[in-house]
Amino acid sequence: MAQRTLHEVMTNASLIKELADVARDEALLQGVLMRIQETPNSSELVTYAPFTLFPSPVPKAVFLQALAVQTHYNTLVDKISQDTDFLCSALASTVEVDDFTARLFGIHKQILKEGKSQSVVLGLNRSDYMLDQSEDKTSSLKQIEINTFAASFGGLSSRTPDVHRHILKVAGRLEESQRILDNNPAAGLARAIAKAWELYGSERAVVMFLVEEVQRNIFDQRYIESELWKRNISTVRKRFDDVFKTGSLDQNKRLFVDGKEVAVVYFRNGYMPQNYTSEQCWDARLMMERSQAVKCPDISTHLAGTKKVQQVLARPGVLENFFPGQPQVVEQIRATFAGLYTLDMGPEGDKTVAMALAAPDQFVLKPQREGGGNNIYGSEICRVLEGVKDNTERTAYILMDKINPTPVQNYLLRRDGPLTISNCLSELGVFGAYVRQGEDMVMNECVGHLLRTKSSEHSDGGVAAGVAVLDNPLLI
Numbered sequence: 001m002a003q004r005t006l007h008e009v010m011t012n013a014s015l016i017k018e019l020a021d022v023a024r025d026e027a028l029l030q031g032v033l034m035r036i037q038e039t040p041n042s043s044e045l046v047t048y049a050p051f052t053l054f055p056s057p058v059p060k061a062v063f064l065q066a067l068a069v070q071t072h073y074n075t076l077v078d079k080i081s082q083d084t085d086f087l088c089s090a091l092a093s094t095v096e097v098d099d100f101t102a103r104l105f106g107i108h109k110q111i112l113k114e115g116k117s118q119s120v121v122l123g124l125n126r127s128d129y130m131l132d133q134s135e136d137k138t139s140s141l142k143q144i145e146i147n148t149f150a151a152s153f154g155g156l157s158s159r160t161p162d163v164h165r166h167i168l169k170v171a172g173r174l175e176e177s178q179r180i181l182d183n184n185p186a187a188g189l190a191r192a193i194a195k196a197w198e199l200y201g202s203e204r205a206v207v208m209f210l211v212e213e214v215q216r217n218i219f220d221q222r223y224i225e226s227e228l229w230k231r232n233i234s235t236v237r238k239r240f241d242d243v244f245k246t247g248s249l250d251q252n253k254r255l256f257v258d259g260k261e262v263a264v265v266y267f268r269n270g271y272m273p274q275n276y277t278s279e280q281c282w283d284a285r286l287m288m289e290r291s292q293a294v295k296c297p298d299i300s301t302h303l304a305g306t307k308k309v310q311q312v313l314a315r316p317g318v319l320e321n322f323f324p325g326q327p328q329v330v331e332q333i334r335a336t337f338a339g340l341y342t343l344d345m346g347p348e349g350d351k352t353v354a355m356a357l358a359a360p361d362q363f364v365l366k367p368q369r370e371g372g373g374n375n376i377y378g379s380e381i382c383r384v385l386e387g388v389k390d391n392t393e394r395t396a397y398i399l400m401d402k403i404n405p406t407p408v409q410n411y412l413l414r415r416d417g418p419l420t421i422s423n424c425l426s427e428l429g430v431f432g433a434y435v436r437q438g439e440d441m442v443m444n445e446c447v448g449h450l451l452r453t454k455s456s457e458h459s460d461g462g463v464a465a466g467v468a469v470l471d472n473p474l475l476i
Contacts, residue, residue, distance in 0.1 A: 051471065069335075
């Protein structure tokens with residue numbers, strides 16, 4: 001097939017239709033799967049997870065920068081989780097006004113009082129970035145957030161490279177198809193879970209995935225389970241309700257659920273207030289936190305991932321306290337920070353309010369929530385801040401500079417969605433995995449990446465929220 005330019009491919013309607021048909025079939029062949037919205041708890045009917053027809057261009061230098069800083073982010077999250085005084089002062093204003101953070105902090109205090117039952121810590125996180133386009137057209141890597149809890153799409157993103165390789169071959173773009181990077185976060189995440197399981201020290205014990213009530217994205221998790229079964233490590237899937245009804249601690253605080261000893265609790269649920277549908281859910285969370293099982297994340301690591309902690313880290317001198325005598329590490333991390341501003345009561349917070357109200361389109365207002373679709377933009381910032389600017393409720397939020405990436409054109413493939421070209425923005429996620437035993441860091445790695453792309457008309461929301469789609473970087 002003659003070599004076409006990418007522009008020629010993108011504007012050839014009959015070729016695009018043919019490629020889209022090929023792409024959907026290839027996604028199904030490769031296992032890029034989701035259950036359908038109508039029956040999210042059954043695998044009788046599945047469809048492809050939404051994805052881009054073509055990979056998106058990402059500058060090689062910033063991609064490598066994101067990979068290189070990830071082990072430092074792993075270390076930082078782990079250090080924060082161990083620094084009780086820092087967490088206490090960073091979250092002091094937030095727990096006064098945010099009930100959810102306050103409940104989590106209450107569990108944290110109870111565990112500190114009792115003493116931790118397990119010296120092994122397992123962290124699986126994903127640091128998310130966008131490329132900020134400056135006036136002079138250069139791109140810089142800016143962190144949106146770090147997810148320390150249930151960072152998703154490590155499984156499906158392990159399957160998407162072959163989909164884009166195949167599409168590019170069929171489109172006559174062989175050279176580009178060979179530039180799609182290998183990527184297998186599922187294997188790396190599972191390797192860390194397996195290490196934590198091994199350090200727990202009981203071959204009978206299982207890895208328990210603590211899962212949502214609605215499990216549309218089950219295959220993403222199944223890839224990690226599959227990697228564990230390859231190592232002869234048993235996995236079980238349980239909900240909060242199962243843990244409350246069939247869970248117990250023995251005299252040594254070993255956790256048993258449905259008669260099985262649990263070595264590792266891998267939380268894929270519990271990061272939003274609505275995940276706790278009753279007091280029994282909170283009781284189950286506390287029981288797991290008190291247990292000898294390795295928690296991913298444990299309660300202090302969960303708190304380390306809050307937006308307020310992200311904002312406090314950007315203050316002068318804070319990173320230096322975590323990395324004394326390591327100015328190059330501090331510089332690598334700080335280079336990825338966007339502007340972050342406090343809304344605490346006092347002159348500094350007042351200044352932030354005034355700045356946001358004067359130019360709302362330059363900022364994002366962020367509540368202490370995970371899961372996509374929670375952030376506030378544009379005129380909505382004014383509406384929210386006008387309501388809370390003079391009282392402590394404003395301290396439930398932080399303000400961040402809005403990152404301005406350059407849109408690129410692509411086709412977003414969704415079940416029953418139209419096949420139209422869109423102006424798209426991409427977000428790069430980097431997966432980190434670490435295991436610590438006592439003082440000893442046993443594993444600290446960057447284990448893969450995730451590119452998600454959405455139409456530029458959407459401000460917020462990820463793949464699970466139904467806005468973004470899976471993608472691959474094509475390094476330029």
